[in-house]
Amino acid sequence: MADALSPPEVSLFLFLVKLRRFDDATLGVLRTLLVSKDARSAVQARSSLERFMRFESLRILREVADKDAVHVLSVLEFLVRAFAVIGDFESCLALRYEALVFRENKSGVHQWLQVGHTEWVNFAKDALDNGFYPIATKACENALLCLQRSDTSGLENFTGDIQNIVSLKDVAISSTGSCSGKGSEIFEEERNGEKQTASFYIQRNPTCCKCSV
Structure with a gap:
């Protein structure tokens, strides 16, 4: 894999990733090697x-x-940013979606991780703009669930928000036939004769959150 990237120009980036250096310095190396x-x-x-x-x-x-939720989310953020720099928007969106789902799954224990409906809507718009309609549909459904669970007494535009989300979902559904339907399933590997995905790893242990509020 590394040989295909013409070392030593990119060897530093590969080395840092394999050392699990998930920071701005590593992303800076990635940007430099692409710009040059x-x-x-x-x-x-x-x-x-x-x-x-x-x-x-x-x-x-x-x-x-x-690992604890804060660590998992920091790693996901790095991966999202790295794929954005590379220009792999499908992977970027897939991992953004996994991060939101991960937060939602942990929010029952740690409310500060709860995903707001506006976050789902913004993600749905990005997915729609980039042609990933099935994942945009899922995001709209999650946005509607967030609104249904919320205290509507403090939401002045509650009805309008629902109508906007439903309209966005309708656009995503009507456009679904024109894409491959890929989302987080792009991260797959065979383990013990079965396909495992990114979500299998970060969602498989619902009690792994050790962080404190």
Whole structure:
């Protein structure tokens, strides 16, 4: 995998990822190696980096599955930002969705992790704009669930919010036939004869949140 990325130019980035250095410095190295290339080389580098990061992301998520929620979310944030730099928006959106679902699953114990309906709506719009209609539909459904669970006495535009979300969902549903339907399922690997996905690793242990409020 590393040989396809023409070392030593990108070896530092690969080295930092394998050391699990998930910080701004590592992202800075990634940006530099892409900016410094000509157009043709940049396309090749982005393609190789996309393959490497998709493969490595599953290993990373498997490693952090039993860590506390703050750590898992920080890792997901890094991966989202890395895929955004590479230009792999499908992976970026898939992991953003997993992060939101992860927060929602943990919010029963830690309310500060709860996802607001506006976060789901903003995500749905981004997914819709990038042509990922099934995941946009799911986000709209989650936004509606958030509103249904909320105290509507403090929401002056409650009816309008619901109408806007339903309209957004209708657009996503009507557009679904024009895409492949991929979402978080792009992160897959075979383990013990079964396919495992990103969500399998970060959602499989509902009691792993050890962080304190």
